[in-house]
Amino acid sequence: MITGGKSYVSAPPAFSNDAKRLLVCTGYSVSIFSTSTGLQITSLEGHKASVTSVTVVPASSAASKILCFCWTTSLDGTIRYWDFSIPELMKTVDIRLPVYSMVIPSLLGQPLERDAKSGDLFAYVSVENIGVKDGKPVPVRGQILKCNLTKSRLAAGVILAETQQPEYLTISSSGSFFGIRNKRKIHVWKVPIGQSKNLGAKRITLHHTKDLTVLAFHPTQRMVAAGDVTGRILIWRGFGNRTFAVSGEEAGKKSFDSDEDRPGVRGNDDADSCSTRHWHPTEVFALSFSSDGAYLYSGGKEGVLVVWQLDTEKRKYLPRIGSPLLYFTDSPDPLLASVSCADNQIHLLKMPSMEILKSISGIKLPCSFPDVCQGSNNGFAFDQNDGLVALRSENYSIQFYSLFDDCGVCEQVQICERNHQPGEELTVVITSVALSLDGSLMTTAEVRIPEGGIGGFICLKFWDSELENKKFSLSTVVYEPHRDAGISALAFHPNRRMVVSTSYGGDFKMWVCNGGLQKVQGEKSSSWMCHSVGSYKKKSMTAAAFSADGSVLAVAAETVITLWDPEQNILVAVIGETLTPIVNLSFAGDSEFLVSVSQGSKPQLSVWIVSKLSLSWSYKLHIEALACAVDKSSFAVLALIPESVQLQFSDSTFQGRDGMILHFNANDPVPLSTWSVRKAQGGGLAFLRSKKSYISSDEKSGHPWLVCINGDHEYTLFDPSGKEAQELSLTKQGNYHALEETGGKFGYEAIYGELPEFESKMDQTLSAPSVPSQRPWETIFSGSSHELPPLTKLCSSFLESLLERRTVTTE
Secondary structure, eight states, X not given: OEEEOOOSOSSXXXXXXXXXXXXXXXXXXXXXXETTTOOEEEEEEOOSSOEEEEEEOOOSSSGGGGOOEEEEEETTSEEEEEETXXXXXXXXXXXXXXXXXXXXXXXXXXXXXXXXTTOOOEEEEEEEOOOEETTEEOSOOEEEEEEEXXXXXXXXXXXXEEESSOOOXXXXXXXXXXXXXXXXXXXXXXXXXXXXXXXXXXXXXXXXXXXXXXXXXXSSSSEEEEEETTSEEEEEESTTTXXXXXXXXXXXXXXXSOGGGSTTOOTTOSOSEEEEEEOOSSOEEEEEEOTTSSEEEEEETTOOEEEEETTTOOEEEEOOOOSOEEEEEEOSSTTEXXXXXXXXXXXXXXXXXXXXXXXXXXXXXXXXXXXXXXXXXXXXXXXXXXXXXXXXXXXXXXXXXXXXXXXXXXXXXXXXXXXXXXXXXXXXEEEEEEEOTTSSEEEEEEEEOOBTTBSOEEEEEEEEEOTTTOOEEEEEEEESEEEEOOEEEEEEOSSSSEEEEEETTSOEEXXXXXXXOEEXXXXXXXXXXXXXXXXXXXXXXXXXXXXXXXXXXXXXXXXXXXXEETTTTEEEEXXXXXXXXXXXXXXXXXXXXXXXXXXXXXXXXXXXXXXXXXXXXXXXXXXXXXXXXXXXXXXXXXXXOOXXXXXXXXXXXXXXXXXXXXXXXXXXXXXXXXXXXXXOTTOEEEEEOOOGGGOOTTSOTTSOEEEEEOTTXXXXXXXXXXXXXXXXXXXXXXXXXXXXXXXXXXXXXXHHOOOOXXXXXXXXXXXXXXXXXXXGGGGTOOSOGGGOOOHXXXXXXXXXXXXXXXXXXXX
């Protein structure tokens, strides 16, 4: 089984001491990448929930840079200590509270953070208070606590602060100060002296008029910077000179005689001055001082990294990154840094020129698209041969992602040009994506949203690529392919360069390629043209699929399925009808079964026998995704569990899972296997050809693998018939529930399967007669009388149970 698709930007990354590795929080694990190649080396596995922070133990000398130790925190309530060179788990601290952030002052050159007598190591953690008061969760969920890492316990009675939600902790490079932002305030603590005697910590609060988003400490001076939601950066100098002063007399002073001595400081805040920088048009997310303290790095929604020279206030920029910036991370090597972006990319920068050396690209995270002619495939298209998924991104492009290798395989295909602008509304929506069976061709449908009711149109594009590098180039553009009607589905012919497009306007069109024989600058060029047009009673055409050999085209006309000869464009037959419009069609491999999915108020999964033009069986299920194997009659669906069903069971029954994968053989309504999944809404499903390098010894190479992508674009790839999948399966064949069947087998056979044939031959080897049990017929079947098996199958067993067996002695 292979898992992937995790977010690389859920938390700030951390560099190793030699800056050759980058540690990234990815779901329940920490992935370790090489900074020279950008490829993953290994990972730290063991947490049972999302990892929220990683802290590398810094080297105390040049010789100790080879040491590779780190601390990680997780929402599973544990803090773990690792040797990530092996990798190996060294220690686990269980505080039984979800941990969102942690700082360890003594690791940053603050010797007073260790108890001189006991040598205990202390940390400060930001946790979520999961307590309940009067049967309801406590209103204040965030807490800042102190933890003894050596003794694996929290410091008793020490709560430094309580916030509405858990906040991210930021620490100075010297380890002397740490702080959080809390709405319009900044709380800063000074690490106390003598941990065993004084468990508390002094705190100051700095105020602002807008909500703050991020903060950073200067490496050498008492200076703290913070960004706000309006794009301003505030810099407080000389903070804590009164509260944190060593002299008792100075610490006792609570106010200054004149506010003129503290320009920009609000109220009685403990700071010498406060200045403002403003360039970003929207909120600031990334903020960090350089290691020498001469520069300040900032970034936000506009996707530009700004370098501020503190003394002169001059600025330098790294523009056109293309996505909002979330974190800026310095490394022990002054020539290397990283910037994390909202599009799930981490760019490694050469400093100080800020040249992008490498990019670590994860799968594109889901984003909200306007509901304009939304397709039924949730924006996914799969290359079954190479194990790739093509999915839409927010910047009008298509990303090709390797599901077996968990990485991008080529540059994104830019469907239409777009310069990233903060707060800009999407004007183009990619509604459908389809790939040919060999993955060399792609077609996309896009809708340009009208502005003020003017300028909107629909566009169909055809793309060619080379099989080796998957670099797609635009071949043909068709504007308004179905007049002003939206495109509902796209499907490729399995053997020919032919595509069908269906529309809500009541027609479908067949498109063919000219073969690509012309030469333009030494490269093949091809063009597509309309081959034929079809319609059925002016009904909206909502889905389409070719048979395995391409001889039959199935097109859904709202609630009925029409069968066509794609070559002659002749209507062959009509299969009637469902209760709600059909949104997805697929032939079950090379069999005679056709699978349809209907959504709406009365959702339905239906399996049709094409040769008989009749319904084989169906279920009343809300299907989110459908996938059929290429050369077998099996298929799988991703079904949403109704809320009414979830309410009937306890929380431990589904454990946050809201969907089910049902694996069927098309001729049997009883699932072969089922698996429960989380975040099924907006997910996708597909069968892929297995790669030999990923097949274990107990698995057969001929079996296709099944991939499920959830709504967060996290995926699991496994062999549904393998041993590992069977262990994960919730139900095996003949053991399922909560499915409402509307056709096919019923009664005893639907629940238990077919009865075995009973052998009526008498055992001739018995040396003594057997004694019949008392009232044996009461144990043959327990159930309703109308569900009894046929009498012909029960008769022989029933009569044998009444008769005594005896051996015949031959003299």
